Amino acid sequence: MTLELRGITKRFGSLVANDGIDLEVRPGEIHCLLGENGAGKSTLMNVLYGLYQPDAGQILMDGRPLTINGPRDAIAAGIGMVHQHFMLIPVFTVAENVMLGDERTGPPRWARSLGPLARLGWSGPVGWLDRRRARRDVAEISSRYGLQVDPDALVADLPVGVQQRVEIIKALIRDARVLILDEPTAVLTPQETEELFSVMRSLRASGRSIVFITHKLKEVKAVADRITVIRRGAVVGTAGPEASERELAGLMVGRDVRLTVDKAPPAVPEDAEPAFQVRDLTVLDESGQPVVDGVSFDIRAGEILGIAGVQGNGQTELTEAILGLRPAAGGSIRLDGRELTGRSPRQVLRAGVGYIPEDRGHDALVADSSVAENLVLDLFDRPPFGRRGSMDVRAVRANAAHRVEEFDIRTSSIDAPVGTLSGGNQQKVVVAREMSRPLRLLVASQPTRGVDVGAMEFIHRRIVAERDQGRPVLIVSTELDEIFALADRIAVMYRGKIMAIVPPETSREDIGCLMAGTSPDAAGPPEGAADSQKDAAAKDGDADE
Structure with missing residues (x-):
């Protein structure tokens, strides 16, 4: 066809x-x-x-x-389509999800013993769904194409990869x-x-x-x-x-x-004291369940720690807790020895933290405000951009002209609404704002999501430049290529926990196992595993006392 x-x-x-x-x-x-x-x-x-x-x-x-x-x-x-965001009902079984929109009826099990009715082809009243046929069809398609899906499994209990197979089965059963x-x-x-x-x-x-x-x-x-x-x-x-x-x-x-990131090894001694420390951090969701579950890690000045993992394993909540956007239920977050836990986002930013959020449209930009205004969103009330409650428009415009040139932001005017820019140039506005002030830590979550490879090349260079200037950098990305290109060490998250912290030479296969919640032998003893991290935390506590 x-x-x-x-x-x-x-x-x-x-x-x-x-x-x-x-x-x-x-x-x-x-x-x-x-x-x-x-x-x-x-x-x-x-x-x-x-x-x-x-x-x-x-x-x-x-x-x-x-x-x-x-x-x-x-x-x-x-024609069949498997959407990026799956169209499945979590509380239904695989067979029940496959039936949706193509419901077929048949006699209930007890009616099959009624010989005359069954021979007449009685199919029962409307609502007798033929689940046996659906299970049989799922099993047959699954076996034919090596999809390995249990027809009776609840979708909510299936890994994401298996849920995707269910979507494929839905299309194939309809003869796509x-x-x-x-x-x-x-x-x-x-x-x-x-x-x-x-x-x-x-x-x-x-x-x-x-x-x-x-x-x-x-x-x-x-x-x-x-x-x-x-x-x-x-x-x-x-x-x-x-x-x-x-x-x-x-x-x-x-x-x-250029598709490669030019990056020298970090110029930081292995035994250097960490500049940024997270100890036993716990964050709860709306129902009181931990979405960040006792996470601990360190980042030294002049080092990039990359957090890898499939989206939805606690990475978003981790970065939001660091920035004060989400309360921590336990643990501590320290930058240069100063406690950040419990501080407001404004206080965290003014402590020297730069933040590139994963959703720039929702968390980083005001679409109707100008490029110039967005470049000083968190600085407009402080010198040189603001004094005594009023904004210095001349200083804001001068800053914008300089940043547009430095960060190669393609815009018709610094007065243009930032929402009119392409996605890549909007991201450059965020990067320019966060990297144009004195930083003691950079947190970048999905820093190149939705940008073209040209803007990606530029953003990667700027992130490495921050590291080379002696900043600790935390990168969160679902793109393994990006993690391997940027990270000096890689922490893998799964269901709110850090499975291991491994060197960037670790194979993709081993990283993949950790992302799926298993610890491959090849990964060896996890660098910075939970026990050693707790020992370090205990030492920190003794030192504080």
Whole structure:
């Protein structure tokens, strides 16, 4: 089954998300749709799946025009989609989730003993769901493609990688011949990613086509048969998996990009005293359950500690507790020997902590305020930007002009609302603000989320520069490539705990095991494991007394 998109255009007001896109997906191929966040990839696939209606263009199946007014039409045409955020009901079993939207009825078990009724094909009143058939279908599809999913397992009890397989099974049971996978590895460990690639190859061997949406170059080269690159809503090139990562990155960004981080070993003695210490930190969620569970680590001045882990294992709560955005239920946070636990965000920032939050739109920027104003959001009331309750507009504008040039922020004017900038340039505004004042600690959570590889290159250089100036740096990222590129040591979090702190030479496989909650023998005794950390904490307490 050959799928074609011709001249697909989709607008949202003045924004052209898709601009006359042509795409062909051949039978039995893995076709990768490559592009940075915001390039228009997901919008295009939402048009194909019927979630959006195109403003222009057409969709063809085997050369015949296809009208898709909604997901039901797409499913009927043999198109399935696995969304980046899963569409599953946690309290339902796998079989029950698979039945949703395709409920089939049959006689209840007790009615099968009523011979005459059963022979007449009686199916019971509306509401007798044929769960046995659903379980049988799940087991059959699971076995055929090596998906290894228990039909009777509760979705809430399944690891994220297995939940993704449930979504794939949902599509296959509806006989999808073209399967769209939208950023499918965003929440997976390295091992789960490899397992997903094995499933994708198995589906390809069965004659099904896969559209694989991603921005990760290594994954493209590992699994794609053909690659279409989208930049700013338009197709800018096609390539095969033999294309180099540098060539693909150049297509994505529109210029040559360095994909490696030039970084010398940290110029800090192994026995140097830590500048930043976290001891037995515990943070509770709204229901009183620990989301950060007795976490301890140290960072020396001039060192980057990277925290790796699948999103949702306590990393967000950890950084928010450090910044005073979330109360700590126990433990201590110290910077240069001074206690930060219990301080307000304003006090923490003024203690010399720079903070790049994971959600810049929600936590770091005021979209309607100007670039100049956003560059002094936490400094506007202090000299040289403010005195006696009034802001010095001239100083604010002079600062903005200097930072825009220094950090290569692409904006039409320093007076333009920051919300009008691209995602990468918005992130540069945050980085510029946080790195343009005297720092004693930098905390960066997902520092390059949603930015193109060009902006990523720049932000990585600035983070390393902070380390080289003698600052302790804490990086939190779900991107293992970023952790390996930046970190001098790596702490792996799983379910609110630090599984181990390991050197950056540790293999991806061992890091992946730790991310999944197991401790591989190859990782050796965890550097900075809980017992040794508690011993250190006890020594600290003795010294304080």
